[in-house]
Amino acid sequence: MMQVAMEEARAPSGCSSTTTTIDDHIMYAWTDWEPVVADDWGPFSAALTDDFHDLIDSMIHADHIFDDSPAGDLFSLTQTPSYDSSPRSMTIGDSVPVEADVNAACYGGGGDKGLRLVHLLVAAAEALAGPHKSPELARVILVRLKELVAQAAGGGTSIERLAAHFTDALQGLLDTGAHAHLGGRSSVRDGHRSADALTAFQLLQDMSPYIKFGHFTANQAILEETLGDRRVHIVDYDIAEGVQWASLMQALVSRPGGQPPPHLRITTVSRGGSRAMQETGRRLAAFAASLGQPFSFSQCRLDADERFRPASVKVVKGETVVMNCVLHPTMSAIRRGSAASVTSFLSGAAVLGAKVVTLVEEPEEEEEEERGFVGRFMGELHRYSAVWDSLEAGFPMQERARGLVEKVILGPRIAGAVGRAYQEAKEGEREGGWGEWMAAMGFGRVRISCFNHSQAKLLLGLFNDGYKVEEDGCNKLVLAWKTRRLLSASVWKPLPPATPPCPTSPIVPVGILALEGSDFFQD
């Protein structure tokens, strides 16, 4: 069935110039797909878990056989997606030699629907920005997609919800162009944190180590770098709700040794409406007071062009400056910063004489070749399917909770990611993580300590087994779900303007006591 359907679909993409013909073909194709239901696949229909991530993974790396997932094994037989060969020139026709006999053996209910949805999504992406662009085709595909996901009454499966968000994102691209999405529609607006958003945020924190990983790793590095300092000044690119600093303050007052905590000053970079920031500042101050942590808070504004000017930050003599850059806003009132904005911020580190720069970002999968929109789109699909899977694996029964998190937090981020992918593909920008950029700019790497690494491992241990910590280089920890890297936290040292780079700095792990008589064991 799939084969038939795919053959039908092949035709349109091949003749995108004649729109009327396309429509006819498409209409034919869509109706033809109708009867394909899970029941056709007989005994295999209920067997598979919705491990969507593996499904997509198998599509991207068609040679790769996943032993742990039954779906993965099966898909490796199909060779359905020859997407790996030339993602840029992907068309439906090229990609799907679905063998009829393989179908019978392979697809479970979830797999089948999921595969179909993914194909459609990629087809839509293709139609939007691939070599045979056709907005009409895209529109039609999206209509079909909406039908398919809407069919899922009562929330649907994970796959359907994921597909729905991506459909939404693509629709947005189609309707309003990429610009609306650069902002990353956040359900959180300046000055008003909806309780929903907060609820979702808390849920996300409880269900995954995603947020804590970045915060705690960065904080531990900051703690180590500022050991012994009397004044610490943190310049925060995106304070969001200030959640990161609560645990830092706690750690500052709990340092072994019993010395009084250093004075902590936090300057947050603000954009426009600062009422929410003031509120955040008040809250942080109250929290600090409750801990007995000396604290002060200030804001500095970005320029009109969203650039950070170091001069706008007031630096007190004798204080240690730390730049904190968390680039995965889950609770942020701001749009994800433009590249120029982040660049200006990171570059300001040297000017401000910062001692350390902590960076938390979503790493890109290493792709040697430059990818077009479709490739990036698939990358985002892959990434978010991993996130979806990770949430589901940990909390399979809590569909409602996950649904809320997906809708409120992940959905807007998907929209933003898709928009960015579109924009960057259009402009031919070479994507790379900010970490690579910093390395290229000559920032030194600050080694992640054993303590930090252990902390990350312990943190992940509180959640599902599928989460892993990897060390990447000496200064980066990466949170991965199964094989997909989701988040990276790295620590850097800006170069003072005229001195040569210093590759590492000795770290004194905080909180490690030496046993008596254990000198024997120290290097």
Place this chain on the structure above:
Amino acid sequence: MFPSKKPTNINPPPMCVQADSGLVLTTDPKPRLRWTVELHDRFVDAVNQLGGPDKATPKTIMRVMGVKGLTLYHLKSHLQKFRLGKQPHKEFNDHSLKDAAALELQRNAASSSRIMGRTMNDRSVQVTEAIRMQLEVQRRLHEQLEVQKHLQIRIEAQGKYMQSILEKAYQTLAAEGMPSGVGYKELGDQALDASMGFPSPHDLQLYGGSDHQVMDLQQQMNQSLDGFLLTNNSNNDNDNACLGKKMRPHHPYMNPNEKHPFLWDDDLQVQEEASKSDQIQVAPPDRGEGIDDIDDVYEAKPAAGMLSADQSAGLEKKFEGPSSHGWHQTDDDRTWQLRPSKKLVL
């Protein structure tokens, strides 16, 4: 110290100290060098001065230590043992703690068997080595405990902070005149002290078993997640969908007249983003049964016989054992609370 196996010990202790060099030799027929702590410390100093056990050689060590009566032979064998003893130090960085501990145990076992095989005179050295390795293991474990302890208080701090945010938000909502999540308010302090439980008990066994700690934290955490739930915010803002529920008289699981922590006001509405017709509806439509919403987030304990077939099947599994599932039943308010499960058995 290690008692001599010689049955007759009438004379002063089996060792005699050579006053000039400070070396301790046993009085056994074959005079062997006893590596006292002091001597060993000097040895270690010397080794460190020379750049570590791999760089130091018996000759150079001998020179640096400058201890009379110390022969190359003594130093050679001691250095070898020292190097072996050093290895666990490196491996701790690479393996997880469990592996390292296992390795250590293996090594200890090996050295114990070596101990058996040797003559009694070497035994003291071997045992010392074993003890030192044990100390190393303990030190590493202690380190891990420290990390764990700090992690716990940091998570707690973050949880408290989140609580303050949420409380503020709900107060704001209440102030704005919208019906607020009564359930949330009633939870009071319980809510959101999101301290996550410690790693599973099997990890903790390595730490010398602080099982009571585990229980404590898990308790705390269960209580904290309590709040989450059904954070029912009945925000009438069209832009937000709520998890809120309408209390229906025919609510299958709860007697609406009961005071229940998760009761909501009657005028709470479920809001869907129906207004956003151009968006995909991914939120489930109001199913008209309040419990369904709770179900999927943090479940309420179902009254017997009230379950639909598949739900009861699902819950059956949850009853199987608290440690393997995400659910804990608390004593008092008949609610299930969420514990992130490491290994969910379905």
